[in-house]
Every structure is written in structure tokens, then in C-alpha cells.
Amino acid sequence: xxxxxxxxxxxxxxxxxxxxxxxxxxxxxxxxxxxxxxxxxxxxxxxxxxxxxxxxxxxxxxxxxxxxxxxxxxxxxxxxxxxxxxxxxxxxxxxxxxxxxxxxxxxxxxxxxxxxxxxxxxxxxxxxxxxxxxxxxxxxxxxxxxxxxxxxxxxxxxxxxxxxxxxxxxxxxxxxxxxxxxxxxxxxxxxxxxxxxxxxxxxxxxxxxxxxxxxxxxxxxxx
Amino acid sequence: xxxxxxxxxxxxxxxxxxxxxxxxxxxxxxxxxxxxxxxxxxxxxxxxxxxxxxxxxxxxxxxxxxxxxxxxxxxxxxxxxxxxxxxxxxxxxxxxxxxxxxxxxxxxxxxxxxxxxxxxxxxxxxxxxxxxxxxxxxxxxxxxxxxxxxxxxxxxxxxxxxxxxxxxxxxxxxxxxxxxxxxxxxxxxxxxxxxxxxxxxxxxxxxxxxxxxxxxx
Numbered sequence: 548x549x550x551x552x553x554x555x556x557x558x559x560x561x562x563x564x565x566x567x568x569x570x571x572x573x574x575x576x577x578x579x580x581x582x583x584x585x586x587x588x589x590x591x592x593x594x595x596x597x598x599x600x601x602x603x604x605x606x607x608x609x610x611x612x613x614x615x616x617x618x619x620x621x622x623x624x625x626x627x628x629x630x631x632x633x634x635x636x637x638x639x640x641x642x643x644x645x646x647x648x649x650x651x652x653x654x655x656x657x658x659x660x661x662x663x664x665x666x667x668x669x670x671x672x673x674x675x676x677x678x679x680x681x682x683x684x685x686x687x688x689x690x691x692x693x694x695x696x697x698x699x700x701x702x703x704x705x706x707x708x709x710x711x712x713x714x715x716x717x718x719x720x721x722x723x724x725x726x727x728x729x730x731x732x733x734x735x736x737x738x739x740x741x742x743x744x745x746x747x748x749x750x751x752x753x754x755x756x757x758x759x760x761x762x763x764x765x766x767x768x769x770x
Numbered sequence: 771x772x773x774x775x776x777x778x779x780x781x782x783x784x785x786x787x788x789x790x791x792x793x794x795x796x797x798x799x800x801x802x803x804x805x806x807x808x809x810x811x812x813x814x815x816x817x818x819x820x821x822x823x824x825x826x827x828x829x830x831x832x833x834x835x836x837x838x839x840x841x842x843x844x845x846x847x848x849x850x851x852x853x854x855x856x857x858x859x860x861x862x863x864x865x866x867x868x869x870x871x872x873x874x875x876x877x878x879x880x881x882x883x884x885x886x887x888x889x890x891x892x893x894x895x896x897x898x899x900x901x902x903x904x905x906x907x908x909x910x911x912x913x914x915x916x917x918x919x920x921x922x923x924x925x926x927x928x929x930x931x932x933x934x935x936x937x938x939x940x941x942x943x944x945x946x947x948x949x950x951x952x953x954x955x956x957x958x959x960x961x962x963x964x965x966x967x968x969x970x971x972x973x974x975x976x977x978x979x980x981x982x983x984x985x986x987x
Contacts (some may be wrong), residue, residue, distance in 0.1 A: 621960075629952075745831045
């Protein structure tokens with residue numbers, strides 16, 4: 548029952564894996580930027596004056612956080628065409644990631660905003676700052692700084708979650724792995740290598756976000 | 771072609787949801803046991819044991835659940851274990867759950883004040899006694915809300931097992947869609963059913979969080 552490993556069987560297909568890594572990276576980048584943007588918007592909307600908007604955002608957040616990403620993806624890709632919204636595999640995958648990360652980051656950013664002392668906002672008001680200025684300089688910057696680690700973890704989770712986008716035939720890393728497996732039947736080796744690639748990607752992504760966070764929040768100290 | 775009523779769809783989804791719930795429970799219980807064992811090793815163990823557990827956690831948190839399931843599903847037969855989707859799903863989810871719970875609980879154990887360790891050492895307690903009488907009872911109170919919160923992730927994780935052929939809620943949704951050509955309705959219902967399982971857990975976790983915060987103040 549000794550199994551002969553043959554990682555050499557993967558080598559001829561390195562280009563496919565690389566394409567998969569590139570597409571996963573693209574999805575992660577789009578998802579991260581637009582998802583966190585949506586989250587900041589959502590967190591702001593949660594403080595909105597007419598509570599209706601705030602409540603609608605709360606429903607969105609709870610719906611997304613309490614259903615699996617895979618089901619959200621299927622609903623967007625297979626279900627939405629019934630409403631006349633037909634998306635390509637890539638568009639559906641990207642949209643699902645944005646919508647998913649948007650919900651989580653709304654909650655994370657909101658927690659950061661709530662941690663801003665009320666006195667800071669009152670001080671800004673007495674300096675005659677308007678609502679947008681207050682949000683931009685007094686609220687969101689310190690809030691983001693505080694929640695950056697949590698936000699980074701969530702971005703990594705969403706990047707890893709994109710693995711299931713292979714199920715709608717978006718040609719990301721897992722799709723490439725399945726494709727190669729279908730050609731050479733070296734399932735174990737292929738998935739082993741792919742898992743390793745994901746691990747490297749998540750460690751790299753974490754580091755990049757850390758450096759980016761430092762750049763974003765520390766440099767003003769010199770001024 | 772037979773007609774499917776909404777009730778037909780919901781009824782069949784409900785039947786499949788049983789497996790989602792059962793798999794979640796099994797994975798959560800087994801994951802807790804493994805997680806607790808890893809936590810003890812992590813807390814008591816020597817440098818190497820700590821490193822191994824840390825690597826284990828890093829591995830499962832740094833790779834997709836789907837890949838973990840694929841490796842279990844395709845890997846276990848290689849060492850001569852016959853894997854049905856049930857076995858693979860349970861095994862994969864247990865590993866995943868244990869890694870996350872170990873990490874969550876480690877945070878709880880570490881949040882117990884250092885003086886508690888020192889005091890119990892000064893009283894001549896050994897590690898088992900310290901854990902049993904001093905540390906775990908305190909850590910447990912802190913651990914309950916995030917643990918309940920994490921159970922939602924386990925339930926959602928079971929959806930991924932549909933990909934290796936475990937017939938639960940999501941897989942049933944796909945099969946029913948293929949029969950009814952009504953993906954909007956079917957996946958809508960699937961999402962609602964997941965929500966009905968997960969949302970009470972989320973609410974309970976939030977309630978506990980508020981309650982315990984009140985106690986510690």
C-alpha cells in the first residue's frame with residue numbers, strides 16, 4: 548500500500564498553476580479594495596440619520612455573515628440571471644467577494660468607529676469641521692488604524708475563500724488544480740502543491756497588508 | 771416535465787438540512803476535543819510541541835478549507851482508509867475546527883492574569899492542578915462567547931463539503947436546481963435556511979458577549 552509520490556508530474560503544468568495564482572491574486576485585490584471600500588461606506592451608513600438606511604445595512608450585514616460564501620456565489624451566478632443580471636464567471640466571483648467582504652468589514656470598521664472617544668468628535672465640531680471632514684480626519688483614520696489587524700485577517704480569509712469560485716468555473720488557482728488533476732490523476736500531489744501555494748499567498752498577503760498599514764498610519768508622525 | 775411547488779423545494783431542502791446540522795455538531799464536538807488537547811500541549815508543552823501546534827494552526831488558517839478537504843478526500847485512500855464523503859467531511863472539518871478553536875482558546879487562557887499562574891505555582895500546584903482548578907475555570911468564562919460565535923463558521927464551512935460530494939443543504943440545492951431550473955428560488959431558500967440555523971447562534975454569541983462584559987466590569 549506504499550504510494551509513490553511523483554511531484555514531477557506537476558512540473559509540466561506550472562503555467563496553469565501560475566495563471567491560477569494570477570487570477571486568484573486579481574480576485575483578492577479587487578475584492579479587498581472594493582470590499583473594504585464598501586465596508587467603510589456601510590459603516591458610515593450605520594451612523595446615518597434616517598435610521599432606515601442604517602437598518603437596511605444591518606440586514607445586509609446579518610444576511611451575508613450568516614450564510615455560506617458558496618451559497619452567495621451560487622445565488623449571484625446562477626440565481627441573478629433570473630432578474631436579468633447575467634455575469635461572467637469572473638464578474639460573479641469578484642462581486643461575491645466584494646459583497647462578502649463588504650459585510651464583514653462594515654462590522655469591523657463600525658467597531659473601530661465606536662471606539663473613537665466622543666470628546667474627539669465634539670472637539671472637532673467646536674473647531675467648525677463639517678461632517679465629511681470629521682469623518683475623514685477624526686473618525687475613519689484612527690478607526691482604521693485600530694482595526695487594521697482585524698481587517699487584514701478578514702481580507703486573507705476572503706482570499707482563501709475564493710477557492711470555491713472554481714465551482715462556477717472561474718479559472719483561479721483551485722480551478723487550475725482540478726484541471727491538472729483531471730489530466731494526470733495525480734490528485735494528492737496537485738492539491739499538496741496548491742495548498743502550499745495558498746499558504747505562501749496568505750503569508751505574503753498578511754505581510755503586504757502589514758507594511759501597507761504601517762505606511763498608511765505611521766508616516767504622518769514625522770510631519 | 772413534472773411541476774415542482776415551492777413546498778416541494780423547501781421540503782427537500784429541509785430534509786437535507788438535517789445533514790448540515792448533524793455534520794456541524796459532529797465536527798464541532800470532535801473539533802473541540804482535538805482543540806482542547808492541542809491547547810493543553812500548547813500551554814504545557816516544550817518548545818517543540820509549541821512550534822508544532824503553532825504550525826498546525828498556521829497551516830489550517832492559511833489554506834482554504836476546500837484544499838484541506840481535497841487532501842483528506844484524496845489522501846486518506848492512499849494510506850488505505852476508505853473514504854466516503856461522510857468520513858472525509860467529518861475528518862476535514864474536525865481538523866479545521868480544532869485549529870481555530872485552539873487559537874481562540876489560547877487567547878482566552880493567555881488573558882487570565884499572570885499572577886494567577888504565579889500564585890498557584892507558589893501554592894505548590896502542578897500543571898494539571900493549575901489548569902483544572904485555577905486557569906481553565908476562568909478561561910472558560912471568557913471563551914464561551916467567541917466559541918459560540920465560531921460555531922457559525924463551522925455551519926458555514928459544511929457548505930464546502932458539498933464540493934466533495936457530501937449531500938447536505940448546498941448540494942441538495944444544486945441537485946434541486948438541476949431538476950427545477952429555478953436557481954433563484956432554490957438558492958434563495960438555501961440561503962434562508964442557513965440563515966435560520968446561523969442567526970440564532972450569532973444572536974446568542976452577541977448576548978453572551980454583552981453578559982460577560984457586564985460580569986467582568
